[in-house]
Amino acid sequence: MPSRSIRTPGIKDVAALAGVSASTASKALNDTGQLRAATRERVRQAAEQLGFTPDSRGRALASGRSFTVGLITTDSSGRFSIPIMLGAEDALSAGEMALVLCDTRDDPLREQHYLKSLVSRRVDGIIVTGRRTEAREPIDVPIPVVYAFSPSTDPDDTSVIVDDHGGAASAARHLLSLGREQIAHVTGPESHLSAQIRAAATMGAAREAFVGQPLYGEWSERWGRHAVDVLLRAQPTVDAITCGSDQIARGVCDRLRELGRSVPDDIAVTGYDNWSVMALASRPPLTTVDMELEELGRRTANLLLDVIAGSPRRGQLILPTRLITRESTLGT
Amino acid sequence: MPSRSIRTPGIKDVAALAGVSASTASKALNDTGQLRAATRERVRQAAEQLGFTPDSRGRALASGRSFTVGLITTDSSGRFSIPIMLGAEDALSAGEMALVLCDTRDDPLREQHYLKSLVSRRVDGIIVTGRRTEAREPIDVPIPVVYAFSPSTDPDDTSVIVDDHGGAASAARHLLSLGREQIAHVTGPESHLSAQIRAAATMGAAREAFVGQPLYGEWSERWGRHAVDVLLRAQPTVDAITCGSDQIARGVCDRLRELGRSVPDDIAVTGYDNWSVMALASRPPLTTVDMELEELGRRTANLLLDVIAGSPRRGQLILPTRLITRESTLGT
DNA sequence: GAAAATCCGGAACACGTTTTCCTGGACGAA
DNA sequence: TTCGTCCAGGAAAACGTGTTCCGGATTTTC
Numbered sequence: 001m002p003s004r005s006i007r008t009p010g011i012k013d014v015a016a017l018a019g020v021s022a023s024t025a026s027k028a029l030n031d032t033g034q035l036r037a038a039t040r041e042r043v044r045q046a047a048e049q050l051g052f053t054p055d056s057r058g059r060a061l062a063s064g065r066s067f068t069v070g071l072i073t074t075d076s077s078g079r080f081s082i083p084i085m086l087g088a089e090d091a092l093s094a095g096e097m098a099l100v101l102c103d104t105r106d107d108p109l110r111e112q113h114y115l116k117s118l119v120s121r122r123v124d125g126i127i128v129t130g131r132r133t134e135a136r137e138p139i140d141v142p143i144p145v146v147y148a149f150s151p152s153t154d155p156d157d158t159s160v161i162v163d164d165h166g167g168a169a170s171a172a173r174h175l176l177s178l179g180r181e182q183i184a185h186v187t188g189p190e191s192h193l194s195a196q197i198r199a200a201a202t203m204g205a206a207r208e209a210f211v212g213q214p215l216y217g218e219w220s221e222r223w224g225r226h227a228v229d230v231l232l233r234a235q236p237t238v239d240a241i242t243c244g245s246d247q248i249a250r251g252v253c254d255r256l257r258e259l260g261r262s263v264p265d266d267i268a269v270t271g272y273d274n275w276s277v278m279a280l281a282s283r284p285p286l287t288t289v290d291m292e293l294e295e296l297g298r299r300t301a302n303l304l305l306d307v308i309a310g311s312p313r314r315g316q317l318i319l320p321t322r323l324i325t326r327e328s329t330l331g332t
Numbered sequence: 333m334p335s336r337s338i339r340t341p342g343i344k345d346v347a348a349l350a351g352v353s354a355s356t357a358s359k360a361l362n363d364t365g366q367l368r369a370a371t372r373e374r375v376r377q378a379a380e381q382l383g384f385t386p387d388s389r390g391r392a393l394a395s396g397r398s399f400t401v402g403l404i405t406t407d408s409s410g411r412f413s414i415p416i417m418l419g420a421e422d423a424l425s426a427g428e429m430a431l432v433l434c435d436t437r438d439d440p441l442r443e444q445h446y447l448k449s450l451v452s453r454r455v456d457g458i459i460v461t462g463r464r465t466e467a468r469e470p471i472d473v474p475i476p477v478v479y480a481f482s483p484s485t486d487p488d489d490t491s492v493i494v495d496d497h498g499g500a501a502s503a504a505r506h507l508l509s510l511g512r513e514q515i516a517h518v519t520g521p522e523s524h525l526s527a528q529i530r531a532a533a534t535m536g537a538a539r540e541a542f543v544g545q546p547l548y549g550e551w552s553e554r555w556g557r558h559a560v561d562v563l564l565r566a567q568p569t570v571d572a573i574t575c576g577s578d579q580i581a582r583g584v585c586d587r588l589r590e591l592g593r594s595v596p597d598d599i600a601v602t603g604y605d606n607w608s609v610m611a612l613a614s615r616p617p618l619t620t621v622d623m624e625l626e627e628l629g630r631r632t633a634n635l636l637l638d639v640i641a642g643s644p645r646r647g648q649l650i651l652p653t654r655l656i657t658r659e660s661t662l663g664t
Numbered sequence: 665g666a667a668a669a670t671c672c673g674g675a676a677c678a679c680g681t682t683t684t685c686c687t688g689g690a691c692g693a694a
Numbered sequence: 695t696t697c698g699t700c701c702a703g704g705a706a707a708a709c710g711t712g713t714t715c716c717g718g719a720t721t722t723t724c
Contacts, residue, residue: 008474010710021674026712033713034672056452057398058710060389061679068432076418086408089433093442098449100400100430101421114425120388121430142340221613247613277609281553281579342680353704358682365683366701390680393709 009050018046029054060122068098069125069304070118072111072139074150076103078131079275080293084148087297088127095305097124115141125304128152133164133194144307148300149293151316158307159316160300167289167321168198171242171270172205174287174323178330180240180268182211186227186252187244190216198244198272211235219244224251228259239267240329246271246278249286253328257283268329284327291321341382350378361386392454400430401457401636402450404443404471406482408435410463411607412625416480419629420459427637429456447473457636460484465496465526476639480632481625483648490639492632492649499621499653500530503574503602504537506619506655510662512572512600514543518559518584519576522548530576530604543567551576556583560591571599572661578603578610581618585660589615600661616659623653 015025020043027033028043046052060066069092073081089099100123102114118126119141126143130136130150138152139145145152151159175183183206188195199214212235217223224243228251231238243249249271253263263269263284271279274290296319303313347357352375359365360375378384392398401424405413421431432455434446450458451473458475462468462482470484471477477484483491507515515538520527531546544567549555556575560583563570575581581603585595595601595616603611606622628651635645 012710022711023675023713024673027673030712034670036672039672053448053452055454055710057389057392057454058679059712061393061681061710062712064679066389071433076414082408082414085433086435089435093434093446093449096449098432098453101403101417101433102425103418103421110425116385117425117428117430120385122387122389247609277579344680354680355682355705356703359703362682366703368702371702387680390709391682393680393711394682396709 009052011052011054014043014047014050014052017050018043065124066122067096068100068121068123069127069301070100070102070114070121070123071127071129072102072104072114072118073128074104074106074111074130074136076101079273080131080149081129083293084129084297084300087294087299088148088301089297090294091298091301092305097305111139115139119143125308127300127304129300132192133161133197134192144304144312146300146304146307148296155316156314158303158312158314160296160303161316161318162291162293162296163318163320164194164197165201167272167291167323168201168242169205170321170323171272171287171289172202172210174325174329175240175242175268175270176206176209178240178268181209182235182238183209183240183242184211184231184235184238185214185242185244186224186231186248187214187216188219188223188248195244202242211238217248219247221247221251221254224248224253225255226251228252228255232259240269241267242270242272244272246273246275246282246286246288249288249328250278250282253282253284253286264327264329264331270329274324279324279326282328284332287323287325287327287329289321290324292319295319341384343384343386346375346379346382346384349382350375397456398454399428400432400453400455401459401633402432402434402446402453402455403459403461404434404436404446404450405460406436406438406443406462406468408433411605412463412481413461415625416461416629416632419626419631420480420633421629422626423630423633424637429637443471447471451475457640459632459636461632464524465493465529466524476636476644478632478636478639480628487648488646490635490644490646490649492628492635492651494623494625494628495650495652496526496529497533499604499623499655500533500574501537502653502655503604503619503621504534504542506657506661507572507574507600507602508538508541510572510600513541514567514570515541515572515574516543516563516567516570517546517574517576518556518563518580519546519548520551520555520580527576534574543570549580551579553579553583553586556580556585557587558583560584560587564591572601573599574602574604576604578605578607578614578618578620581620581660582610582614585614585616585618596659596661596663602661606656611656611658614660616664619655619657619659619661621653622656624651627651 011025012022015022025043028040092099104111126145129148135153136150138154138157147159151161185199185202203210215227249269252269256263271286271288274288279286279288343357344354347354357375360372424431436443458477461480467485468482470486470489479491483493517534535542547559581601584601588595603618603620606620611618611620
């Protein structure tokens, strides 16, 4: 008796135990073909008894699909890619698909390497995501691709992006609805598209209530604190500040408190990102814009599944943001 | 002429173009078997010309391996799992292995589902990780498994964990070496093993310099701020505070500053985690303990590769932490 | 009771690669 | 010349599954 009997049981073992052929066992387990109910049950019990788990490698080979999709991210250390990843993984696992993770660390060589690897694995599709909202070069593979967060520069590619304009505008409108009349904006580097978009949207929505010019700096608490000094010197009567990120907003709140200005009684503040460790730890907690990145990941994955299934939806899908209101605008 | 000529070229196409058999082509491309150098080169050129990429599904079936490992995480939203994931992915990709991501979201049903899926994919190995340092139930699969961060309750399983004791002790010794004589400790819930360990290690290392009792609370800035009030009432002459997390330490610093106590001149403060968004944004920046989780992920992956290769290393591997010194203990 | 329709299950092949075994030829030694 | 050795490469099997086709058995219909 050869010792190879310890290998995991295959469909042939199940078939043998049930007294049928391998093909019949396959049909029984997949609810296909014409089989007597009794036979089906017999095969099922045999599979159960042996603890049979079908080998998806065989299935992949036979079906021409791999039931796997690749996720290429230029930086998963960033806090944007993570929720997208999770959302995608969530949507895919519901469809019995697996997600293989590829973090290029912004290295084009690594990206090439990963692409080769994914093509070699005959992945059913690829999701490409990055940490910036700037469009990126499309990748060149004979496989369905969907871009998330960072769209492809080719408008015919399928991309899912955040409505950054709408998000910033909703914060400004919220402040207007609360009766604020002098709204300023503090945000990140002007070289960042998202900073530009949010600034433009804020000015557009606030109209004549907007005061001064957008203050561009960096995405940090320190800049938020410093910006308050700059701003109060130029616009002493400002009564609301919308910020390009929760980090900036937290810095703004800290500095205002140090100066004895009450938030929101004297000056209301809004953030952006709904990054809980910032938005909730801030004093007071921040009204902020949630980009709903996990939902974006889910939508991206579902779109990719559609493409794989043969009904592609070309162009950019722009997902709405959600305004989260907290004490930094509403008070207690 | 059938239109199926548009499918991606297989090894048989390469072989045909090079004028050899499929098996010869395989040998040529894999540098195995006995072939003339000229033949090898001819096959290589043919492969190049056709843009041939081997189908790893076929390879997987033939070799009995899948060149894939699964990563099961009970929560990838936590900031502990992420660096571990990235480190593991880094180490694995160097070995031409792919990582499939499974986030159970702490749901046992999802975990079962994922395990089935991974077994079905005939994954070469599995990494299990969690967000707490408490040991967890081992998983039951006929596949090599290595546990990261959260060890298995079975001491014979392979686990890679952080030297929490050493990390906390190193912070205390650092303070002693700076001449501090009254060291207090503020940390998270007593129900958390990591809080207990770090408290015990701090007391053990500080010896007679330790004052009062460890203050257990929660992993938040708010608790850090509140703890300062509690602590100063009981121990007004304290000159150093080690904290169980960077969040707590940041809260401690904020409150001390509000009370007009200088950090580190009056009271030195240390954190834990080296979570840059906390440790660097804190005023002053925090001296803290880095658990080097990315390295832990890499080590875990390499250990798993060893197990797969047939040379398992059983038991717990305890990795050292690294003390990062900054202004919160050293001053400017 | 015979012909037709229906149902059930098996044999064979396909998927793409690796690997084992084998053959035919070239070459050196006796 | 003949035998043995070595080399280059081909044929076939193997991996595990899904699917197509086909024949035999059972039931239905007139």
